[in-house]
Amino acid sequence: MADESLIADILVVGCGPAGSAAAMATGKSKLKTIVIDRKPLEKIGDKVCGDALSPEYPETANKWIGFPIPTKEDGTLKEYCDEAVIIGKNPTTRLAVGSKTSTVDRWLYGQKILKELMKIPDVTVIPNTRVMNTIIEDGFLKGLKCYNQEKGNFEIRSKITIDASGASGAVRARLPDSMCQKFPKRIPKHEMIAAYREIIRTPEPHPFQKSIFLTYVPEIEEVMPGYYWFFSRGEKELNIGLGYMLYEKNVGKNLRKINSRVRERYFPKCEVLASQGHQIPARLPLPSLVHNGFMAAGDAGALANPLTGEGHGPAILSGAKAGMYAIDAIKKGDWSEEGLWEYNRWIAHTYGVEFSWGIAIVKFYLKHGMDVLDWIMRKGIIEEHDVLMMVNEPDRELPLIQRALRGIGRPRVLWDLRKTVNLAKNIQKHMKNYPDPQNFEPWLKKLKKLENTKI
Numbered sequence: 001m002a003d004e005s006l007i008a009d010i011l012v013v014g015c016g017p018a019g020s021a022a023a024m025a026t027g028k029s030k031l032k033t034i035v036i037d038r039k040p041l042e043k044i045g046d047k048v049c050g051d052a053l054s055p056e057y058p059e060t061a062n063k064w065i066g067f068p069i070p071t072k073e074d075g076t077l078k079e080y081c082d083e084a085v086i087i088g089k090n091p092t093t094r095l096a097v098g099s100k101t102s103t104v105d106r107w108l109y110g111q112k113i114l115k116e117l118m119k120i121p122d123v124t125v126i127p128n129t130r131v132m133n134t135i136i137e138d139g140f141l142k143g144l145k146c147y148n149q150e151k152g153n154f155e156i157r158s159k160i161t162i163d164a165s166g167a168s169g170a171v172r173a174r175l176p177d178s179m180c181q182k183f184p185k186r187i188p189k190h191e192m193i194a195a196y197r198e199i200i201r202t203p204e205p206h207p208f209q210k211s212i213f214l215t216y217v218p219e220i221e222e223v224m225p226g227y228y229w230f231f232s233r234g235e236k237e238l239n240i241g242l243g244y245m246l247y248e249k250n251v252g253k254n255l256r257k258i259n260s261r262v263r264e265r266y267f268p269k270c271e272v273l274a275s276q277g278h279q280i281p282a283r284l285p286l287p288s289l290v291h292n293g294f295m296a297a298g299d300a301g302a303l304a305n306p307l308t309g310e311g312h313g314p315a316i317l318s319g320a321k322a323g324m325y326a327i328d329a330i331k332k333g334d335w336s337e338e339g340l341w342e343y344n345r346w347i348a349h350t351y352g353v354e355f356s357w358g359i360a361i362v363k364f365y366l367k368h369g370m371d372v373l374d375w376i377m378r379k380g381i382i383e384e385h386d387v388l389m390m391v392n393e394p395d396r397e398l399p400l401i402q403r404a405l406r407g408i409g410r411p412r413v414l415w416d417l418r419k420t421v422n423l424a425k426n427i428q429k430h431m432k433n434y435p436d437p438q439n440f441e442p443w444l445k446k447l448k449k450l451e452n453t454k455i
């Protein structure tokens, strides 16, 4: 006889930003929701991160599902940052991207969200619990085989399972191959960012007050394409670190060592409060994030911006939306792939469109290198608001080509810049034409062609 307490409408794997937002949505609409996480309760939220989070993401999720907002008063918000700056290879090349962003205390914020989640009567959080395998019946994902020390091996059954387990995609990776025809079971290394961060305390006020800086530092040269960041967490506290694409040439590089060299140069007398590395997906969103009884959100759906590695905000919003579409599917009594398909369309229209810039710009970088990108910034071909626009209004026309005419001395660069903009625009157009399930194959074929376009 199945344990009634382990039968749910919705099973969520992972209580990070994506999973907690999904569970908040479904639990508040009185769907019986179980969330499992491999961490103990007191460690939930403790995630390796650069800590930058634009306030718009939690504010939007708050409007949608009452998701908690980080605040200065309770310490979950560390610092409002008025300035976001990109520094080029030449240290005088400086592009202010004018974004209003903030840094958060991920652990405290995660704990605040967890407390709200546990107040919802229809939500049960089971900590210290890992996914071991999937339960597949009649072509549907019907739940998971799990393990924890207290219960040993046990099953949780559900109508819909939402994979919000982060970059590993713990559920997706355990689906049978027959269910992974429209998305990859595992994301290959070359589509991942290796990232490492430290939280440091400086003896004096640091030079990055109320700002976030993405910089090229000479130490990063050996692992390009990548970047180094300095994100302020207060007058004498910073989150510093680096991220780079895990291309074959970069596999096995020692992130910790590269980071120490930069830290010792900038802050020889600082105290290191925390240090750890992890990976971030850096590609277009999975072409489909659903199957019969299955959905993916956050990093598990490859929903981090491939240009910046920013995935906290997309995790919150995709988690909330996954929950909202799951509610609709259960109301309609259809949680097959087709019944969940509209979630795919929302993802393609939102993050498919936004991430197109990252895919195209990385190709341009790979061909021309950092010196040319520096030159583009110095010439004013990319201006202050362009980077913000690539995130907030990604499909608006950017007059890069008109401005690039200022660089008429470099026609080859101008030509490739045109190709880069066109590639981003073509991916956007394709994402906006996201198909119905019956027309998915030709759409995917064209997407792959676009992804393989050479600059």
Ligand SMILES: Cc1cc2nc3c(=O)[nH]c(=O)nc-3n(C[C@H](O)[C@H](O)[C@H](O)COP(=O)(O)OP(=O)(O)OC[C@H]3O[C@@H](n4cnc5c(N)ncnc54)[C@H](O)[C@@H]3O)c2cc1C
Residues within 6 Å of the ligand: 013, 014, 015, 016, 017, 018, 019, 036, 037, 038, 039, 044, 045, 047, 048, 049, 050, 051, 052, 053, 129, 130, 131, 164, 165, 166, 167, 168, 170, 195, 196, 197, 241, 276, 277, 278, 279, 280, 297, 298, 299, 300, 304, 309, 310, 311, 312, 313, 315
């Ligand atoms: C070094 C670094 C710096 C970053 N900097 C930034 C930044 O400044 N700004 C930004 O927006 N993003 C940043 N990111 C990305 C951001 O951290 C992620 O995109 C975001 O946390 C994704 O949220 P998520 O809910 O999808 O996954 P996660 O936050 O990874 O949460 C997944 C949850 O699932 C649980 N879990 C995993 N596997 C299992 C399993 N098998 N069984 C049960 N539970 C499981 C985990 O314990 C965890 O609680 C950074 C990432 C790294 C690594």
